[in-house]
Amino acid sequence: MSEDSWSAMQLKLAVWSALLLAVRAEQTCDYARYGVVPDVVATAPSVQLDVTFSSGEAAHCGNELSPESTLSPPKVQAPVDPAPFYTLLHVNPDAPLVAPYLHWLEVDIPGSGLRQGDISAGSTEATYRPPQPFPGAGPQRYVYLVYRQPARSAGDSLATDEETELRYFFNVTGYAASRRLEGPVAGNFFLEQLG
Template identity: 30%
Template structure:
């Protein structure tokens, strides 16, 4: 068992982690991160991050959402919850778009949309995220017109302890979240969610 895995890890999360490890070597191709089958699991899955926007209600992993609805409320999701978080633990949340400027030509992969460190596990258990250290403020989805569907990954990492002296990224484009995770010994994500949207106005 790899040292960064939680003690009680579900079979689905093992599969997810193997998928992401494979994705690292494959530069995260289109099929790199897969959601569990909502018909059999819903959002009640170890390793699935519960995310709720005021405008679209609860995010169902892998679901496509209307861009206008998402951007009616440009603030960050009201709720980001990981019920399995360790009460005394600390976590990092990263939101990225791997499909910039388009999925067929992702030369700007990854666009950073949100980065928070030192989220307290006790707050994540109840869905709060306003007590962490905001390294990059939230920016809502903004896919270019006609660029096709864009995926948005929300990745949660468990820290070994509080992080200090975090260097903010110089640009939101070409943000290497894998290297960031390595730099701060974050290991692999312990939870995630994702959705898609596109600009067809």
Template identity: 30%
Template sequence: MALYMTRLILPLGRARLQHIKIVALPGYFFPKTPLEFQPIEIKRFFASSTRFNMESFTKDKVVPDVIDKAPPKLLKLHYGSIEVKPGMVLTPTQVKDRPKVEYEAEAGAYYTLIMNDPDAPSRKNPVKGEWHHWLVTNIPGADVSKGEENSQYVGSGPPKGTGLHRYVFLLFKQPKGKMTFAGLPKLSNRSGDGRANHKVKDFTKKHGLDGNLVAGNFYQAEYDDYVPKLYEQLSGK
């Protein structure tokens, strides 16, 4: 693999650019003689990084527990200054507010965003999984704020002693453009009713979204002192 680097040389007050080819061997880098201008080649690096991120979906068994194969692209998520990397561990306190979501959208396309926890009440006994945390449909392009928030955002609330839960974000392109999601309830973030056993595979099959996954991400979290406050919120208090 070869990378091309550019350095600035200042002989006797005159600036000029020199382009150096770097040859990579296992554990070593050897600069060769200066070459004519070459573009900086970093595509392979980013492709490798993306592939590593996507492998986390299989490593942490989001595949096949939630979806059949890893998303083709990474869904960018930020909780404040925290950029979510697939499989990273966060706290319920850090994720109590809805994240900023970014992705590349096709012109004129509509999207559906789903956030689920397959590990409710625990990964060993997921009888209430997938527990549904957020659902936004009919998102025009990449502007999530202009979509229809069918289920208001609820942060992570893993019960005490149940270990790490996976919180999975999946973005689907709506193949028929703007859609009517018949029978879909509006769920408030002041109640946990209607959120258990909401499986992504069943939902996407019912509404014709299966096969249209375009991006995804997930983090893991376990109990902290914010969780009782979230439970109080979900009780309507």
């Protein structure tokens, strides 16, 4: 294959990927139907966050995923403004005794990286903890939210694996207000349960 043919094929693939991402972004979730609004946030995000796990399973507005498929952090992607920084939150508003529970918190994610599905340039405030639904409690909601930051954060870490109690009773709205975050600008959620 010639270099020109290869370049043309790469360009077509990039255009199709961008179009697919734009179409997915316009398909917003029904957050009120599942109680994400008002249980987690007061207003629903206007853009759908693409959340895809290495297992190939993906969050899609309340679909049910298996616990085995969500053991590792997912790839997250959204058609956001590439210039500013963003914060990614993953919470479970249904965790027995400690709800809402913070599963993951990344800050200072460049918009250009989030657009490409690469959040590695961000900073981890709370490492990823996989969903662990309580046996017999029925489906639990696992919510991903992206907020726009007014500026790069000061770098103070919220929680580590040793500071589990900081993840308990996590107030998404309070956290967003304390950091002057805008949004949520993107989001998605899925359900998970154990027999």
